[in-house]
Amino acid sequence: MTIPNPIHHPHPDGPTQISQSSTALPARASTLIIGGGPSGLVSLKYAREYGPAWAEGEGPVLVEMEGDVGGTFRWRDYDNAELVSSKQLTCFSDFRPDHPSLPNFVEYLRSYASAFSLWPHIHLRLKVVSLSKIPPERVVDGYRHHAVLRRVLDDGSLAEGQDDIHLTCQRVVITTGLHVLPNIPVIPGLNDGTETIKSPAWIHSSEYKSRDQLRDKEVLVLGAGETGMDVAYESVLAPARKVWMGVRSGFLSFPKVLNNFRVLGSTFEGALPIDGLITNLFETAYVHPWVSASHLRWFVSDFVIRRVLWVLTGTQAGCNQWAGELPPERQGRAYVFLNKSAKAMQFINRPYASLSPLHRLFAHYQDPPLPEGVDDPTIHVVPFPSKFDHTGKAIFSPPPAHRSKEKAWKETCRPDLVVLCTGYRQEFGWLGQGYPRGPDECNVRGVCSDKDLSVAFIGFLRPGVGAIPPMAEMQIQLFLLLTTRSIPLPTTPENYHLLHAKGSRIQYGVDYSTYQATLARDMGAAPGLRELWWEYGWFVVMVYCFGAAFPTFYRLVGPYKSDKAAGIVRTELWDTIKRRGVVGNIFMGVIPMVFYAWVNCMAYLLEGAWILTRPLMGYQISDKVKMRVD
Structure with missing residues (x-):
């Protein structure tokens, strides 16, 4: 059966309103998109604009189990949550309004759906409970997938199975995201069934919404990702009576924007997003395959950045990071996701920061003023607890050797509340036989399997620095081709x-710029400098060379060429380069370009020499063999 679905229509003068759509879910759809977050919306947009032709009434559709679009940005939100990636690397390539806050990004996604007329094709409160492949002998017109969908009621439960909706489709795009099911580690004495009346209360971060949950409590935050840092920071400001943070191996902290460095008496307040500082030329464009395979660019970048951080902040472990560090051999963008929620670092650093007066005269990081009314403005770093005893006390093993200076684990930690900021996991039990179980089984750029090009996983790779939405945009571009x-x-x-x-x-971590450039080359969308100069002039060439891997660059040429791209490059993307200033562009642009130009030129020369000498070496070897035979 088919029934109308409630969908959202933005009200022209106010917030989104819910109305009843006259559009029913069709029995057949050329493309079924599962999930209404950024990846799902951009997939729907491209499927409609660039996807294969379809019969009337059988166009692409998107189904979402929640009552609104937005995905993680809508349903995993909490008070004072912030985006940690810049607008330039979070927005889609051809729709660029401002979104300085997380709620504004949700409105951005709704506006995106309106701008490209997606709402009539979005069906909310529908959950895909099974997806199976139709036997080859029964496939008609390429409709090879059968989905069973069930209505999600207002209380979140599923409707009765007899009202299931059946839909067949030619291709499936799965965009259910990384943040699906809370990943809850079992900790003895806390949540393994042996807890006592004195065991602390606990929640997963998916249940955290506001400081009220933390106020006047002793809080142990487990996990040092961006959510863990946010919750620890909010605990201090709530205020909680005491705050601990349980850290496993360590984390790498960087602010999302570079500012508050005080050098020779002057404070740098440029507010430069760190995800837009890597330049294109010779780092992602015109890179020799040998250089790319060696990851030399990552290692050199990490080596230089660590020394610069020592000069500016007195520590190499991260940007003004004095505790909770990773092992020295794993500190860098080659190994981990940067933790760009750095607000909590001033509270983590308090027992450990030790910058000499002489160093401080030259340069230091300037922390914001401490909040008023906070009795203990310290986040006490401890290892991840092995268990809780019968009194509710957390039991810690000593921290790893590289963090031996951390002593808080020796003190009594008996929290009132444990917040598990331990991430999420994905579950694909609803997929039938023959489907990949996530991007790990997708051998074509983490998007699809070469065994079946009718199924895609979009938005399941995470960048070390950057954002998932523009990666998802290029993934759906690649999949449609x-x-x-x-x-x-x-x-x-x-x-x-x-x-x-x-x-x-x-x-599933990737280097953002390398991944984007790889997909662009796969699609024929990576512009050449001569091609850019011929069509757009030297100014666009210069912005492309100095800019990061902004998705709009890959719509200047190629199969998804857009008339809007050049205007965005000349204005918004040029502004990101201009904000670095002359000195910033010399150190972040010119010097790296010259260095990597030399490295790549050496690689090309060595390759040329190898190609030229290989026939000669082969002749000499064959000649010696012949002489032996004779």
Whole structure:
């Protein structure tokens, strides 16, 4: 059966209003998109604009189990949450209004749906409970997938199975996201069934919404990702009576914007987003394959940045990070996701920061003033607890050797509340036989499998620095070209994966700029300098060279070329470069370009020499063999 679905229509003079759509879910859809977050919306937009042709009434549709679009940004929100990526690397390529706060980004997504007339094709409060492949002998017109959908009621429960909705489709785009099911580690004495009346209360961060939950409590935050840093910071300001943060191996802290450095008596307040500082030329464009495979650019960048951080802040572990650091051999963008929620660092640093007066005269990081009314403005770093005893006390093992200076684990930690900021996991039990179980089984750029180009996983890779939405935009671009056989399967090596430690729970990290540039080359969307100069002039060429891997760059040419792209490059993207100033562009642009130009030129010369000498070496070897035979 088909029934009308409530969808959202933005009211022209106010917030989004819910209304009843006259559009019913069709029985057949050329493309079924599962999930209404940024990845789902951009997939729907591209499927409608650039996807294969479809019969009337069988166009692409998007289904979302919640009552609104927005995904994680809408349903995992909490008070004072902030975006940690810049507008330039969070917005889609051709729709660029401001969104300085997380709630504004949700409105941005709604506006995006309105701007491209997506609402009639979005069906809310529908959950896909199973997806199966139709036997080949029963496939008609390429409709090879059968989805069973169930209505989600207002209380979040599912409707009765007899009212299930059945839909067949030619291709499926899965955009359910990384933040699906809370990842809850089992800790003896806390949540393993052995807890006592004195065991602390606990929640997962998905249940955290405001400071009221933390006020006047002794709080132990477990996890040092961006959410963990946010919750620890909010605990101090609530205020909580005491705050601990449980850290496993460590984290790498950087502010989302570079500011508050005081050098020779002057405070730098440039507010430069760190995710837009990496330049294109010779770092992502015109990179020799040997250089790319060696990850030399990552290691050199990490080496230089660590020394610069020591000069500016007195520590190399992170930007003004004096505790909770990773092992020295794993401190860098090659290995981990940068933690860009740095507000809590001033409270973490308090027992450990030790900058000499002489160093401080030259340069230091200037923390904001301490909040008023906070009795203990310290976040006490401890290891992850092994268990809680019968009195509710957390039991810690000593911290790893590289963090031996941390002593808070020896003190009594008996929290009132434990907040598990331990991330999320994905579950694909609703997928039938023959489907990949996530991006790990997608051998084509983490998007799809070469065994079935009718199924895509969009938005499941996470950048070390950058944002998922523009990556999802390029992923759906690539998928549509592959599913229509418009381009061949990529064959170049995948040199964009972060070097995660073996056994790490998260293995889906990528270097943002390398990944984006790789997909652009796969699609024929990576512009050449001569091509840019010929069509757009020297100014666009200069912005492209000095800019980061902004998604709009990859719509200047190629199969998704946009008339809007050049205007965005000349204005908004030029502004990001201009804000660095002359000195910033010399150190962040010119010097790296010259260095990496030399490295890549050496690689090309060595390759040329190898190609020239190989025939000669082969002749000499064959000649010696012949002499032996004779």
